[in-house]
Amino acid sequence: PMSPPRPQPPAATLRGFLDAHFASAEDLAAAPALAELLRRECAGLEASLRRLEAQLASGSASWLARSAEARSGLHRIRSQGGDIPAGDQGEASAPGVELPAIVREIQRIDTIRLYAEATLQLEALVGNLEDAAYSIVRPASKLNLSSVLRRASNGVEQKQEKLLQAVDAVRDIEQELVRISTSRPQWTNLIVAVDSRVDKTLAILRPQALTDYRALLAALGWPPSLSSPDMEKDKYSQVPNPLILMNEANKEKYSESFLALCALQHVQANREVRQCQMPAATTPSLSDSKYFDKTACLDNGLWAIDELVHPIVSRMEYHFSKWSEQPEFIFALVYKITKDFMDGVDDILQPLIDKARLVGLSAKESWVTGMVKMLLGYLETQIFPALVTSYHHTDDKLEVHSSWMHLNDQMITFDKRMQLLADSGIQKVALVSEGLSRSLSVFSIYIGHSDWLRIWADVELNSAQNKLKSELEDEASWLCSIDPQDELGHQESTAKFLLSTREDYKAPPVSEFVVKTASAMIERSHALPTKGTKIQYCRSTSVQFLNDFFVLLHERCEALQLPNTALQEESLLKASYAINAARYCEYVVREWDEDTAFMELGAHGNYVDEIAFLVKLGTDFLEQIMSSILIEFEDLSWDYVQSIGSSNEQSLPDDQVPDEENLEVSPGFVASLEVLRERTTKLKLYLNSKDFLDLWRSIAEGLDYFVYSSIRWGQVKFSDPAVVQLRVDSKALLRIFRPYCSRPEAFFPFVTDSLKLLTMGETDAQYLLEALKNGKDDGKSGLRQHGLHHVDGSQAVNVLRSRKSGG
Numbered sequence: 001p002m003s004p005p006r007p008q009p010p011a012a013t014l015r016g017f018l019d020a021h022f023a024s025a026e027d028l029a030a031a032p033a034l035a036e037l038l039r040r041e042c043a044g045l046e047a048s049l050r051r052l053e054a055q056l057a058s059g060s061a062s063w064l065a066r067s068a069e070a071r072s073g074l075h076r077i078r079s080q081g082g083d084i085p086a087g088d089q090g091e092a093s094a095p096g097v098e099l100p101a102i103v104r105e106i107q108r109i110d111t112i113r114l115y116a117e118a119t120l121q122l123e124a125l126v127g128n129l130e131d132a133a134y135s136i137v138r139p140a141s142k143l144n145l146s147s148v149l150r151r152a153s154n155g156v157e158q159k160q161e162k163l164l165q166a167v168d169a170v171r172d173i174e175q176e177l178v179r180i181s182t183s184r185p186q187w188t189n190l191i192v193a194v195d196s197r198v199d200k201t202l203a204i205l206r207p208q209a210l211t212d213y214r215a216l217l218a219a220l221g222w223p224p225s226l227s228s229p230d231m232e233k234d235k236y237s238q239v240p241n242p243l244i245l246m247n248e249a250n251k252e253k254y255s256e257s258f259l260a261l262c263a264l265q266h267v268q269a270n271r272e273v274r275q276c277q278m279p280a281a282t283t284p285s286l287s288d289s290k291y292f293d294k295t296a297c298l299d300n301g302l303w304a305i306d307e308l309v310h311p312i313v314s315r316m317e318y319h320f321s322k323w324s325e326q327p328e329f330i331f332a333l334v335y336k337i338t339k340d341f342m343d344g345v346d347d348i349l350q351p352l353i354d355k356a357r358l359v360g361l362s363a364k365e366s367w368v369t370g371m372v373k374m375l376l377g378y379l380e381t382q383i384f385p386a387l388v389t390s391y392h393h394t395d396d397k398l399e400v401h402s403s404w405m406h407l408n409d410q411m412i413t414f415d416k417r418m419q420l421l422a423d424s425g426i427q428k429v430a431l432v433s434e435g436l437s438r439s440l441s442v443f444s445i446y447i448g449h450s451d452w453l454r455i456w457a458d459v460e461l462n463s464a465q466n467k468l469k470s471e472l473e474d475e476a477s478w479l480c481s482i483d484p485q486d487e488l489g490h491q492e493s494t495a496k497f498l499l500s501t502r503e504d505y506k507a508p509p510v511s512e513f514v515v516k517t518a519s520a521m522i523e524r525s526h527a528l529p530t531k532g533t534k535i536q537y538c539r540s541t542s543v544q545f546l547n548d549f550f551v552l553l554h555e556r557c558e559a560l561q562l563p564n565t566a567l568q569e570e571s572l573l574k575a576s577y578a579i580n581a582a583r584y585c586e587y588v589v590r591e592w593d594e595d596t597a598f599m600e601l602g603a604h605g606n607y608v609d610e611i612a613f614l615v616k617l618g619t620d621f622l623e624q625i626m627s628s629i630l631i632e633f634e635d636l637s638w639d640y641v642q643s644i645g646s647s648n649e650q651s652l653p654d655d656q657v658p659d660e661e662n663l664e665v666s667p668g669f670v671a672s673l674e675v676l677r678e679r680t681t682k683l684k685l686y687l688n689s690k691d692f693l694d695l696w697r698s699i700a701e702g703l704d705y706f707v708y709s710s711i712r713w714g715q716v717k718f719s720d721p722a723v724v725q726l727r728v729d730s731k732a733l734l735r736i737f738r739p740y741c742s743r744p745e746a747f748f749p750f751v752t753d754s755l756k757l758l759t760m761g762e763t764d765a766q767y768l769l770e771a772l773k774n775g776k777d778d779g780k781s782g783l784r785q786h787g788l789h790h791v792d793g794s795q796a797v798n799v800l801r802s803r804k805s806g807g
Helices: 012-021 024-077 093-140 155-183 188-220 247-276 303-323 327-340 342-355 365-393 395-423 442-446 449-474 490-497 509-525 530-560 569-593 597-602 608-642 667-686 689-710 721-740 749-756 761-775 776-785 793-803
Strands: none
Touching: 012 024, 024 093, 024 509, 093 155, 093 188, 155 188, 155 247, 155 597, 188 247, 188 303, 188 509, 188 776, 247 303, 247 342, 303 327, 303 365, 303 721, 327 342, 327 365, 327 395, 327 569, 365 395, 365 449, 365 530, 395 442, 395 449, 395 761, 442 449, 442 597, 449 509, 449 530, 490 689, 509 569, 530 569, 530 608, 569 667, 608 667, 608 689, 667 689, 667 721, 689 749, 721 776
């Protein structure tokens, strides 16, 4: 008799499944529960299959109907307008008239076909993603059968395989969505619908993947202890790094888990890039231009590395809680832990990042970013709220301000040290490495808390104002030492018109204190990670501080009451040094405003109003000084100028011309000249060279106009002795300005031209007078021939008529 056929052994996967769940006789008690769970899963899969079959049948029927219509339309075209059913167009019409409508209908049908094909393809891809995600999260279902079901020995590997399948599915979906958004941008509803389903799936998939990754880290002994026996003996040692101590088998498991998690984050980053590039991005947070770069999507840290940081937090916070009043210890501990694990992170994780093809990402930077984010969270929840409360409710503002300043000083130092760790061993372009990125800066805490930024700015401004107040208590801070070289002649002074330092501008020490204080505030603003926060901080600190000082300069000058009081040397000194301070500050602020760092900051033109204020301040008070000197000169010389050319000023007979070399200055003119010489000499010592140049020239022009306009031309008659006396007096006036200019007569054009007319030969004078009376060319050509370029024809006639022999 024939023996019955031998039963085939179960498949290897089935044997593995049974071995995993029935490892011992005690596991047989769980068989009913396992069978029930399998029946439910099979029923769910069958229901999904029937639903998909129904959708496929419906879609196929719709497509076949449209296809039949398209074939009918094509048949009518080929028959060149044969019999057309009446239902198609009502009455028969010419083929040429119906053809465009038929083409449009065919295009519409083809578009529907393409839409249906894309929908079916995306439905299949999303289904693959959901199936893979379901198989990963299934052991963590609501039934919680952990007491019944045990993981198979290869369960971790199976989960990693399913996770990679899910990543591949997302990647395929993204490729299809990119194709659709490029070729069919009007299919927005389809894209949004797919994105919604994918987002829901990823929202389930990511937490489960992170949970599995954390479990693996815990099995590897992470996090390590933050203390060691050597520390108890006051010996510094590095914290042992489990990543370095892994054996080959564990290293392989960890590598696979790390790569799978990086792959999941990578496809998520690609989705964010694609979503923000859509014509109508539906997510406002993705409209930031930062997300247009794939690497930028990852610069806030890698999930896999962030999960290395999170377990360390609870252990570090135990120490943090003891140092709330000593933040320097908090920053020192974070820096130490970051540095101790840096080599292991770089040696183990950087090759994995390169293998994951995350181009441009650094394991060191990601590790530093993760540690900074951890510290940022603690500062945001524990340290800063306590400081803010103290700021608003404590009467001892000095102590609170000191705490704010100390904390921010520590943050600046910490940021710089962490940046050096992140950049260690990496060659960077200078422009890229300048400043800290948003992801690496602990000052990111101010981005989401503008009120905290305002408090910090207020503390900084208050501190600077208090220091300035102490500085101003000493009146010597407004005085500037006088360089003996300033008393040299014109040739030695020409080199001092290129001014750049406080000494060049003869500005008082307080101006340099203000500039350095404002510069320190600006330097501190560089620690802030965004342009907006930097500009807000600068406007609330350095700009406000400078404005307060500029107003103080204005008030100091106004208090002198230059136009309303007798001019004194002390007033000249105070006004000059205040003007010098304004000019020096103006120079520095212009330098800042044109600096490339300010342009990159977006603060170019930030000081336009301040510069305009300083320019006006200097100009206004220079005009007041000039006006005061001219008024003083007028008061002292009024009697003299009124008597110029009159008979009582002529002590010699008209026919006897005095010796000009031995003739003295008119007695009534001496006092005014001495005072003028004293004023200009002091101003040269006190004022900066540029403003003094403008001032003495303006004074000279004002004196020229005063002397010329005060003479009663045409009414008085100048004899030869009177002309000589006027020339002697004029030379004395010019001599005052000769140390500042080789040809001061150029700045006394009316007096000079008048003397030329008065000393002109009799024949030339008569000829010129006749020419001017005839009015040819207004006498301009005749005046130019005699070297007269400033007086006009009528003025020249009046001067010529004042000659003793003039007509």
